[in-house]
Amino acid sequence: MAFVAALCLSSVLVFSISSGADALSLNYYEKTCPDVDSIVTNAVNNAMMKDKTVPAALLRMHFHDCFIRGCDASVLLNSKGNNKAEKDGPPNISLHAFYVIDNAKKEVEASCPGVVSCADILALAARDAVVFSGGPTWDVPKGRKDGRKSRASETTQLPSPTFNITQLQQSFSQRGLSLDDLVALSGGHTLGFSHCSSFQSRIRNFNATHDIDPSMHPSFASSLRSICPKSNRAKNAGTTMDPSSTTFDNTYFKSILQKTGLFSSDQSLLSTPKTKDLVTKFASSKANFNKAFVSSMIKMSSITGGQEVRKDCRVVN
Ligand code: HEM
Ligand SMILES: *[C@@H]1O[C@H](CO)[C@@H](O)[C@H](O)[C@H]1NC(C)=O
Ligand SMILES: *[C@@H]1O[C@H](CO)[C@@H](O)[C@H](O)[C@H]1NC(C)=O
Numbered sequence: 001m002a003f004v005a006a007l008c009l010s011s012v013l014v015f016s017i018s019s020g021a022d023a024l025s026l027n028y029y030e031k032t033c034p035d036v037d038s039i040v041t042n043a044v045n046n047a048m049m050k051d052k053t054v055p056a057a058l059l060r061m062h063f064h065d066c067f068i069r070g071c072d073a074s075v076l077l078n079s080k081g082n083n084k085a086e087k088d089g090p091p092n093i094s095l096h097a098f099y100v101i102d103n104a105k106k107e108v109e110a111s112c113p114g115v116v117s118c119a120d121i122l123a124l125a126a127r128d129a130v131v132f133s134g135g136p137t138w139d140v141p142k143g144r145k146d147g148r149k150s151r152a153s154e155t156t157q158l159p160s161p162t163f164n165i166t167q168l169q170q171s172f173s174q175r176g177l178s179l180d181d182l183v184a185l186s187g188g189h190t191l192g193f194s195h196c197s198s199f200q201s202r203i204r205n206f207n208a209t210h211d212i213d214p215s216m217h218p219s220f221a222s223s224l225r226s227i228c229p230k231s232n233r234a235k236n237a238g239t240t241m242d243p244s245s246t247t248f249d250n251t252y253f254k255s256i257l258q259k260t261g262l263f264s265s266d267q268s269l270l271s272t273p274k275t276k277d278l279v280t281k282f283a284s285s286k287a288n289f290n291k292a293f294v295s296s297m298i299k300m301s302s303i304t305g306g307q308e309v310r311k312d313c314r315v316v317n
């Protein structure tokens with residue numbers, strides 16, 4: 001009896017994975033655009049060679065895309081008329097390098113017009129960004145469609161750097177992502193740059209009893225205070241996400257253990273036993289981190305939501 005039940009359960013599972021309306025597949029463009037992966041990789045690598053900030057930008061862009069309306073390239077759409085698009089919403093401070101996706105799309109259109117979605121190009125580009133930075137590689141499942149809506153107001157759905165572990169877990173679980181995914185994907189903060197506005201509440205006037213967030217190492221806090229002026233005048237001031245911010249490695253997790261995580265959301269990964277164990281595991285093994293990151297990236301980038309294959313990544317058809 002138990003055997004039959006287990007059998008039924010597993011066949012139901014297989015069925016629901018393989019027959020989903022927008023199930024992704026590795027060979028999705030095998031007949032229609034067989035070279036799509038290498039075309040995107042070339043375009044993206046050309047840009048990354050000229051500008052070291054490109055990999056972080058592409059990884060963040062893909063995360064941002066997937067967390068709002070699924071990975072449907074809504075983050076790439078321009079504002080139009082009185083519709084303010086996601087990229088013009090408040091958390092856009094770190095979004096840049098959209099031209100890289102435009103260039104990749106142009107190359108892809110030249111080979112296989114009207115076939116490959118912008119959402120797939122962005123997912124491929126995010127993978128290339130990780131590889132280019134010395135991280136792991138993986139095959140990207142494809143077949144996403146592009147969405148027709150992008151709303152600046154919906155960027156409030158992104159997790160905030162002030163979130164605690166409960167809020168982070170909720171934000172991820174709403175998208176079918178687990179605590180394991182949360183910790184692994186937070187490792188994306190091994191790349192890139194943050195503006196002072198994203199962590200300033202931790203380094204001055206933290207709360208009524210503590211000027212500095214006590215979960216932050218005091219000397220790290222004073223170095224951040226010297227980088228970030230009291231007034232908000234230096235809008236571009238900020239610091240790297242971790243000390244090796246152009247290399248994809250596990251330094252991010254080591255920093256958290258040393259209380260030098262940049263955001264509350266980073267440091268809060270120590271606040272439950274389960275997430276703390278994962279941080280410790282990833283800090284001590286780059287291989288374990290890489291493996292977990294790949295599996296969680298594939299999960300995050302499989303949240304779909306679009307309807308069409310856009311001709312121009314910045315405007316709906
Ligand atoms: C866990 C919840 C997350 C929060 C609260 C969060 C928040 C932030 C914030 C506030 C910034 C800096 C923005 C700025 O001041 O310029 C940032 C940057 C970044 N985030 Fe996250 N993030 C999260 C998850 C992720 C995930 C899942 C990824 C990718 C796997 C990611 C990749 C990045 C990258 C690469 C940057 C640097 C961007 C650049 O230098 O251009 N983040 N994030
Ligand atoms: C971010 O939003 C501001 C204000 O809406 C806008 O002026 C700016 O161009 C946007 N930045 C990017 C990179 O799109
Ligand atoms: C997290 O923040 C929420 C909202 O501010 C609060 O209700 C909750 O108690 C906090 N949880 C923890 C574990 O600090």
Ligand SMILES: *[C@@H]1O[C@H](CO)[C@@H](O)[C@H](O)[C@H]1NC(C)=O
Nearest residue numbers: 206207208209210213214215
């Ligand atoms: C300030 O934050 C610390 C650490 O989170 C906490 O222990 C303390 O109770 C807070 N003080 C107030 C007045 O909220």
